[in-house]
Amino acid sequence: GENVEQHPSTLSVQEGDSAVIKCTYSDSASNYFPWYKQELGKRPQLIIDIRSNVGEKKDQRIAVTLNKTAKHFSLHITETQPEDSAVYFCAATGGGGADGLTFGKGTHLIIQP
Amino acid sequence: NAGVMQNPRHLVRRRGQEARLRCSPMKGHSHVYWYRQLPEEGLKFMVYLQKENIIDESGMPKERFSAEFPKEGPSILRIQQVVRGDSAAYFCASSPPRGNTGELFFGEGSRLTVL
Numbered sequence: 001g002e003n004v005e006q007h008p009s010t011l012s013v014q015e016g017d018s019a020v021i022k023c024t025y026s027d028s029a030s031n032y033f034p035w036y037k038q039e040l041g042k043r044p045q046l047i048i049d050i051r052s053n054v055g056e057k058k059d060q061r062i063a064v065t066l067n068k069t070a071k072h073f074s075l076h077i078t079e080t081q082p083e084d085s086a087v088y089f090c091a092a093t094g095g096g097g098a099d100g101l102t103f104g105k106g107t108h109l110i111i112q113p
Numbered sequence: 114n115a116g117v118m119q120n121p122r123h124l125v126r127r128r129g130q131e132a133r134l135r136c137s138p139m140k141g142h143s144h145v146y147w148y149r150q151l152p153e154e155g156l157k158f159m160v161y162l163q164k165e166n167i168i169d170e171s172g173m174p175k176e177r178f179s180a181e182f183p184k185e186g187p188s189i190l191r192i193q194q195v196v197r198g199d200s201a202a203y204f205c206a207s208s209p210p211r212g213n214t215g216e217l218f219f220g221e222g223s224r225l226t227v228l
Binding site for chain 2: 006032034036042043044045046049051089093100101102104105106
């Protein structure tokens with residue numbers, strides 16, 4: 001089945017700086033790569049996703065890049081703000097049924113004021 | 114349009130008791146997924162169901178755990194004879210029928226504590 005590795009497990013950046021979180025996946029058949037944000041005690045919520053037919057997608061301060069050959073994808077957050085502090089999970093299709101997702105272990109992003 | 118509804122939000126059980134967690138998917142969604150989240154851990158897939166069918170239960174422990182999604186009513190994750198290691202947050206997610214974007218919509222989770 002699919003295996004998703006995520007790094008780093010904790011990331012601390014100064015407010016206003018950029019943050020980058022990286023993930024690798026194992027199943028070359030995976031074709032959908034979402035990123036979820038989870039605030040403490042809350043539900044995971046989708047913030048951006050990318051499909052395997054594109055290499056990059058941007059939504060305001062958030063962007064995701066995908067390298068299918070190397071089987072890795074990354075989340076980029078620019079001009080970080082205090083409300084960006086949360087745990088971020090990457091995921092890939094596979095390992096959970098035809099439409100299920102396999103998640104990375106998460107990155108705890110801390111925005112220092 | 115109400116989101117994915119889970120209850121109870123918090124459940125405390127003693128070792129050996131049974132835990133039942135319920136999940137009502139979003140309106141129009143026919144696919145339900147259960148994930149378990151341990152403290153400081155990611156979301157581990159447990160089971161994927163459609164109405165009256167278990168599609169993939171490869172993430173379910175072989176014993177004590179079962180799930181169903183009946184024709185009428187919510188999906189239920191049942192844990193028999195709970196042990197301390199079952200303490201975790203259990204998240205349910207739903208998605209529309211095939212052909213959707215792939216996004217899963219999560220509920221707020223049920224937090225099980227086993228004493």
